[in-house]
Amino acid sequence: MRDEYELIIIGAGPGGYVAAVKASKLGLKTAVIENQELGGTCLNRGCIPTKALLHAAKRYREVQLGEQFGIIAKEVSFDYSKVTSYKNETKESLRAGVAQLLKTNKVEVIKGKGTLLKDGSVQVKSQEGEEIYRGKNVLLATGSKAVLPSIEGANLAGIMTSDEMLDFDHIPEHLLIIGGGVIGVEFATVFSSFGSHVTIFEAAERILPTLDLDISRNTAILLKKRGVSLHTKAFIQKIEKERDEFVCTYEEDGKDGGWQKTIKSTSVLFAVGRRANTEGLFDEGVELEMSRGNIAVKENFETSMAHVYAIGDVIGGMQLAHNASSQGIYVAECISGETPFVDLSVVPSCVYFDPEVASVGMTQEEAKKKGIDVVLGKFVTHANGKSIITKEDRGFVKIVAEKETKILLGAQFMCANATDMIGEMGTAISNKMTVQQLRKSMRAHPTYNESIGEALEDCLEKSIHR
Ligand SMILES: Cc1cc2nc3c(=O)[nH]c(=O)nc-3n(C[C@H](O)[C@H](O)[C@H](O)COP(=O)(O)OP(=O)(O)OC[C@H]3O[C@@H](n4cnc5c(N)ncnc54)[C@H](O)[C@@H]3O)c2cc1C
Numbered sequence: 001m002r003d004e005y006e007l008i009i010i011g012a013g014p015g016g017y018v019a020a021v022k023a024s025k026l027g028l029k030t031a032v033i034e035n036q037e038l039g040g041t042c043l044n045r046g047c048i049p050t051k052a053l054l055h056a057a058k059r060y061r062e063v064q065l066g067e068q069f070g071i072i073a074k075e076v077s078f079d080y081s082k083v084t085s086y087k088n089e090t091k092e093s094l095r096a097g098v099a100q101l102l103k104t105n106k107v108e109v110i111k112g113k114g115t116l117l118k119d120g121s122v123q124v125k126s127q128e129g130e131e132i133y134r135g136k137n138v139l140l141a142t143g144s145k146a147v148l149p150s151i152e153g154a155n156l157a158g159i160m161t162s163d164e165m166l167d168f169d170h171i172p173e174h175l176l177i178i179g180g181g182v183i184g185v186e187f188a189t190v191f192s193s194f195g196s197h198v199t200i201f202e203a204a205e206r207i208l209p210t211l212d213l214d215i216s217r218n219t220a221i222l223l224k225k226r227g228v229s230l231h232t233k234a235f236i237q238k239i240e241k242e243r244d245e246f247v248c249t250y251e252e253d254g255k256d257g258g259w260q261k262t263i264k265s266t267s268v269l270f271a272v273g274r275r276a277n278t279e280g281l282f283d284e285g286v287e288l289e290m291s292r293g294n295i296a297v298k299e300n301f302e303t304s305m306a307h308v309y310a311i312g313d314v315i316g317g318m319q320l321a322h323n324a325s326s327q328g329i330y331v332a333e334c335i336s337g338e339t340p341f342v343d344l345s346v347v348p349s350c351v352y353f354d355p356e357v358a359s360v361g362m363t364q365e366e367a368k369k370k371g372i373d374v375v376l377g378k379f380v381t382h383a384n385g386k387s388i389i390t391k392e393d394r395g396f397v398k399i400v401a402e403k404e405t406k407i408l409l410g411a412q413f414m415c416a417n418a419t420d421m422i423g424e425m426g427t428a429i430s431n432k433m434t435v436q437q438l439r440k441s442m443r444a445h446p447t448y449n450e451s452i453g454e455a456l457e458d459c460l461e462k463s464i465h466r
Contacts, residue, residue: 005031007335008122008135010114010281013040014321015312016141017098019328024105026336031133032107033114033124038098041143041313042321044091049166050186052087054352057193061354068391078194080171087166116140118285120307137307137335140295141328142281144274144313149178153239159246160269162187172196172267176248178236179271180207182351185219187269189353192228199229199263201250206232208351212363212412218394219353219414239268276314292316301331309335318347343430350419355395358422361410361429364400373403377435377459379466381415384454385446392416397451399425399435401459406435417448424452435459 007023009016012034020032037044056078063076102109110133112126121134146161148154160168162183171194177184180202192198200207200223207223207230208216220230233253237260240247245264252261276294289296289304294316301309309331312324326342333340351357367374381387381395395415401408411425428438439456443449457463 005029005108005133005135007031007137007139007332008114008133009033009139009141010116010122011040011141011143011312011314012038012098012102012109013141013143013312013324014042015143015324015328016040016139017102018325019139019141019311019332020107021101021105022329023332023336024107026332026338028332028336030107031110031135032102033110033112033122033133035111035113035126037095038102038109039091039095042324043094043098045163045166047321048091048094049087050162050183050190051352052090053083053166053190054186056083056086057190058354061193065391080194081169083194084169113280115280115283116286116305116308117283120305123283137309139328139331140281140303140308140310140314141312141324142277142314143324144319145277145279146270147273147275148270149272151236151238153241153246154270156239156241156246158241158267159239160267162269162271165269168267174199174265175267175269176201176246176263176265177269177271179273180204180230180232181210181271181273182208182349184269184271185223186352187271188223188228192223192226196267197227197229199265200231201234201236201248202230202232203235204232208357211349211351211357212359212398213365214396214398215351215357215359215412215414218396219351219357222353222393274313274319276316278314300334301327318349320347320349323347346426346430348422348426350422352419355393355415356418357414358418359410359412360422360426361408362400363410363412364398367400367409372409374400374409375403375406375459376400377455377457377463379451379454379458379463381448381451383465384415384448384451386448386450387416389446390416397455399452399455399459401435406459407432408435408438415448415451421449421452424449 006028007030009020009032012032020030023030060078063073066073112124115123121132124131175191175196175198177200180200188198206216235251237249246268247262247264249260249262295310295314297310297315301311303310311327313319330340348360364376377399379397398412400410408428435456443453454463
């Protein structure tokens, strides 16, 4: 049995490592247990590597389109091995940063697989052997794993999830992506930019089905314009291997009488969701309450076992890195007796498409379903000076406010820099600001940000450039 900690955290992803640093800064003796790399899914197999690939893909596309700005680059090409080196260097640099941060803040990093025991202590198994650690509080931040559906052939060798796709060492000739959510659309953007023939299959009636309808429609139009084939209300029935190709049998609702058809592809990527990672996490006799496969928690993130907390992807909800980190900070603050002040109900979500997509709070449809009378301010960005200078594709800014009070409720952006601009809307919504309060300050010209000003004016029916 090793010395007692005030907080033991299992998992060093953006939930676990951020909670550890915060707890230590607040004076708690803290340890974090990790059985893979520091930084978790986000840094090693999620946010960071995908955004590095998207950045490289965007640069490649931009160089090809340079002629519209008078820049002529002949014989533009790419070396995918160098693209992946750049992606890996980015991960490594951030991983080293996390290690340094934990060290500077005197967080003990324990390598190995953590298992919660019945008495609340944690067993760690590693190559060095087994050790038991005791803490006053335990935080489970073990994240999630990609799901493979129970379709015949889904387990065939060579079929990928995002984990394997990120380590793929060449550009596939064909890429069939099953799942048209955020991850599916981001991979379609990367590989279509580098020349793959990409086809997306989505079971819902539209891609990005959980996002605003206009975002979903515009994304579909732009993907098609860039050569991506889309099949919605389409269900893959089985996958077989025929020499070097996968043959996928599918049914598409409403087309050709719903007959079964086949499509061939050299590569198949499943992007159909993620489930809580609790493998080996509970010792015999530990029976935490679960909810649809996720660890169930109370409002303060405590599980059904006293002094055992859970945060991040492992509790379900919006599986996003900043959500996990904010929950981690919340728990560290609660345990150390501080009053948490981050608003966990306002979670921005982004798609790193081109143009970028970002949303926070309620859409107009969601507000209507809740019986809230709203006003919608909209600005189409083809009238925004900076978007015209940089020749952006079709985009818009939408802002939802309560009709009577003009209190801001939500925003949906599809435009250049949307993922950075959404922060302003989250701040306004959390602070229950009104349209007039957010409009009070002028915006620099020419900026993409001026579109927010125009949409706010539109909420008041006073838009200048509409
Ligand atoms: C392809 C892809 C792209 C994404 N892009 C974005 C994005 O752009 N923005 C965004 O906000 N989110 C994005 N996400 C989601 C984001 O990565 C997750 O929401 C986030 O990583 C969750 O953080 P976490 O700390 O809960 O879990 P994780 O990051 O999954 O970390 C959990 C850690 O726990 C460790 N662990 C698990 N079990 C044990 C055990 N028993 N003992 C010891 N260690 C253990 C794991 O090895 C892992 O390191 C993306 C995800 C994917 C897959």
